[in-house]
Amino acid sequence: MRTTRLLRLTAAMLSMAGTFPCLAQAADPTLPSLVRVADIEEARQHFNGWLAPGYFPSTVVSRPGATFLRLHFSTVYIPEGAWVELANASGEVLQRFDAKDVGSPRDGYYADSIEGDAITLTMRHDGNTYAAFSLTIDRVDVGFASITGSAVIGADQRERPACVLATDATMYRRSQAVARVYGFGYVATAWRVGAENRMLTNHHVIGNHQNPADFEFWFGYEHAVCGGSNATTQGTKVRGGQRLVGDAGRDFQLFTLDAAEFSSGKVARYGYLGLDVTPLPMGWPVYIPQHGGGSPKQVARADDSGRSCSIASIAGNMRRYTCDTEGGSSGSPVIDRQSHRARVLHNSAIAGSNQGNAIEVIWPTIRPYFANGQVPSGSQ
Known part of the structure; x- marks a missing residue:
């Protein structure tokens, strides 16, 4: 069996339930408010299973009405010879990443933002892979109309x-x-x-x-x-x-x-x-x-x-x-x-x-x- 590579990434959560760190604001009252364009939502979406020749599992993350989505993974387990593809609602693949791309960040892995209200995740591989995979999405940036100051x-x-x-x-x-x-x-x-x-x-x-x-x-x-x-x-x-x-x-x-x-x-x-x-x-x-x-x-x-x-x-x-x-x-x-x-x-x-x-x-x-x-x- 092909040797797999395990990356376990643990994301630190804030003590206040339902909130995540936002950009730090300096104390000077003349600093303009940074423009917020997304809500950060907690998620508990698991995408896992086994890969086999000819089998490419997929799942969808959607937030109806969102202007864009950005996924954060707390756990990424991608075997050798495999990678993840992220596609928009039209089926256009906008990001690919594998274990080497993710590396070993302390606070998890943020994928690229993708315009639209749905992202399809597909596990691809070289066609000869028999191995387990596992990804956990622990939060989703959900875009909305800009608020300007x-x-x-x-x-x-x-x-x-x-x-x-x-x-x-x-x-x-x-x-x-x-x-x-x-x-x-x-x-x-x-x-x-x-x-x-x-x-x-x-x-x-x-x-x-x-x-x-x-x-x-x-x-x-x-x-x-x-x-x-x-x-x-x-x-x-x-x-x-x-x-x-x-x-x-x-x-x-x-x-x-x-x-x-x-x-x-x-x-x-x-x-x-x-x-x-x-x-x-x-x-x-x-x-x-x-x-x-x-x-x-x-x-x-x-x-x-x-x-x-x-x-x-x-x-x-x-x-x-x-x-x-x-x-x-x-x-x-x-x-x-x-x-x-x-x-x-x-x-x-x-x-x-x-x-x-x-x-x-x-x-x-x-x-x-x-x-x-x-x-x-x-x-x-």
């Missing part, structure tokens, strides 16, 4: 990337390095920094107590055309990897994407941002690519006057600016319009402006995690 200043001046492309190709290319974050029912924004496997977001998006592997990052999620149609590009979903260093006071988290997915080149075409660690003066023009409200990417580059949005004031480590954001924009890069390097990590709104921590106050802590301690430059 606005930090728009006056009228909303944000634009679709396709509109930006028509007038500023460099701004468009740099904006591609920005990804939509989803985890534990909430959405936010993160971005790739430097040529290495490095990502930045806020600490109140991914806290030091959390595992980036439980989050997913959606690159290239944007409207396909400048106006008219609301059709979006397919984009690329990537799993998080490891936390490197974070700080609640300066509200940043540096982490990686999943090493195998990064090495596969899935995100290479989206490029990466560089940093500028010199002081940013008042009046300097900037722009902010973001996933406000968890929506397809928007770019804020103008204020209500029609001029480029810019640095409006300086308060300690914070830089305040006139670019529009909303809940879900947390973790976005504030980018220098001239050098196209990130200068500020956006995190909040206050008194008619938006604000974030200057990169120069974050850089000393994250510097050891970049090759030769050199400030990273952006892709072309």
Whole structure:
């Protein structure tokens, strides 16, 4: 009999029945509420049995009316030569994983989110497998309509990337390095920094107590055309990897994407941002690519006057600016319009402006995690 590989993953539950950890919120009352887009439901669904040649068992997880589902497994037992396929209601297979993909996480395994209200799980194998399998789904993220919290200043001046492309190709290319974050029912924004496997977001998006592997990052999620149609590009979903260093006071988290997915080149075409660690003066023009409200990417580059949005004031480590954001924009890069390097990590709104921590106050802590301690430059 073929040797099987057993992975037993035990998920830690909260003491409060029916609830699960959500994204940590910093104490600063100016921080916008993260946008919640899903309920986290407990589940006790077991999918187990025996595999045999020509037999490929399957089961369905459904939540009628859901906009998307994401499954969390507390136990995964997949024999050698077998794998799991997850398909949407149309039968399109959107994820495959086996024992090597799951690894041995301490808190279970989150599969990718899948749009729609039903997921079909099928155990596939190489055709010669006689072995037992067992999976336990202990919770399901059930998507619903987004709840947005606005930090728009006056009228909303944000634009679709396709509109930006028509007038500023460099701004468009740099904006591609920005990804939509989803985890534990909430959405936010993160971005790739430097040529290495490095990502930045806020600490109140991914806290030091959390595992980036439980989050997913959606690159290239944007409207396909400048106006008219609301059709979006397919984009690329990537799993998080490891936390490197974070700080609640300066509200940043540096982490990686999943090493195998990064090495596969899935995100290479989206490029990466560089940093500028010199002081940013008042009046300097900037722009902010973001996933406000968890929506397809928007770019804020103008204020209500029609001029480029810019640095409006300086308060300690914070830089305040006139670019529009909303809940879900947390973790976005504030980018220098001239050098196209990130200068500020956006995190909040206050008194008619938006604000974030200057990169120069974050850089000393994250510097050891970049090759030769050199400030990273952006892709072309």
